[in-house]
Amino acid sequence: MKIHPEFQGRREREYQPVRNDNATPPAPLADTTPVEDDALLDGYSRTVNAVVNRVAPSVVNIRVESDGNRGGGGSGFLIARDGFILTNSHVVHQGRKFEVTLHDARVFPAQLIGEDPDTDLAVLRIDAPSLQHVRLADSGTIRVGQIAVAIGSPFGFQQTVTSGIVSALGRSMRAESGRLMDDIIQTDAALNPGNSGGPLVNSAGEVIGVNTAVILPAQGICFAIASNTAQFVAAWLIKEGRIRRSAIGVAGQNVPLHPRVVRFHRLPQDRGVQIAELDAHSPAARAGLRQGDIIVGFKGHAIRNIDDLHKRLVASEIGVPSPIMVLRQTEKVFAMVIPEELQRPPK
Structure with missing residues (x-):
């Protein structure tokens, strides 16, 4: 018997099959609705992605030539629309020719504006149109555990991104010049050769540090120079070419100081800096200091080691009479010293 087409669908809907609990349920139909790429990212991934989109156009690859040979290179980032690039001193040190590759593959020659080996920072400049620069954050607001994203060119692979957290604050490390660098940020965002000079960025896309070093063979222990230090040094390098x-x-x-001397003079420390060499025409010699004296105070601040003394000998002390306290054998001696500007040997 033939069923009229008008009733075919109705008969099928009214038909109720016998239930079989052992039957295998039909597989669900695949959802063919298009999914936007952003929907595939979790919150952390979206944050990192947004940071990269904002900062990556400002990150550059630096190639350095020394004495006619390729000497290596590293990373850097634009800090101003007029082409100023911040990087590490050890990336550009003793370089004779510099070449910068932007994120869009444009290549420009660069000029070294200045470097400061004591903070491992340097500034280059390029003459190029349509430049995008980063914003430096206040590193005093950084907190341990916050997101940290590193962007650079490890092993020459441009625009490489790694992410992690701020692991610790206030670390100290020795610059290649031998001077102690303070206020160093520790992060577990992976860094490799070539990352040096690249930015360490917070979740708002602001630079909180300049990537500078890793501890080998340890993993997840990397360091960056705090942005407040970088901003101060960069401003002086741009202005005067030096610090x-x-x-x-x-x-x-x-x-070390003898415990009896410490107790007798009521000193707040048990160590000091003994003068091993003294230039006869130096400010210290003119102040009456002698070889063998132990410096224990400068302008009312305790001097426990050479790094304490370096911290006090800043630019504002040049030409300023400053009280210094030394131990001469067991006697406490005060003198007035007038620091001079530190003169570095030519490159």
């Missing part, structure tokens, strides 16, 4: 510091003309070594 001015003061000096008193001594070479010293850290030595």
Whole structure:
């Protein structure tokens, strides 16, 4: 018997099959609705992606030529629309020719504006149109555990991104010049050779540090120079091409103090800096200091080691009479020293 087409669908809907609990349920139909790419990212991934989109156009690859040969290179990032690039001093040190590759593959020659080996920072400049620069954050607001994203060119692979967190704050490390660098940020965002000079960025896309070093063979222990330090140094390098510091003309070594001397003079520390060498024409010599004296105070601040003394000998002390306290054998001696500008040997 033929069923009229008008009733075919109705008969099928009214028909109720016998239930079989052992039957295998039909597989669900695949959802063919298009999914936007952003929907595939979780919150953390979206944050990192947004940071990269905002900062990556400002990150550059730096190639350095020394004495006619390729000497290596690293990373850097634009800090101003007029072409100023911040990077590490050890990336550009002793370089004779510099070449910068932008994120869009444009290549420009660069000029070294200045470098400061004591903070491992340097500034280059390129003459190029349509430049996008980053914003430096206040590193004093950084908190341990916040997101940290590193962008750079490890092993020459441009625009490489790694992410992690701020692991610790206030670390200290030794610059290649031998001077102690303070206020260093520790992060577990992976860094490799070539990342040096690239930015360490927060979740708002602001630079919180300049990537500078890793500890090998350890994993997840990497360091960056805090943005507040970088901003201060970069401003002086752009203005004068160098950082001015003061000096008193001594070479010293850290030595322990005798407990009886510490108690007798009521000193707040048990160590000081013994003058091992003294330039006869130095500010220290003119102040009456002698070889063998132990420096224990400068302008009311305790001096426990050479790094304490370096911290006090800043540019503002140049030409300023400053009280210094030394131990001469068991006697406490006060003198007035006038620091001079530190003169570095030519490259």
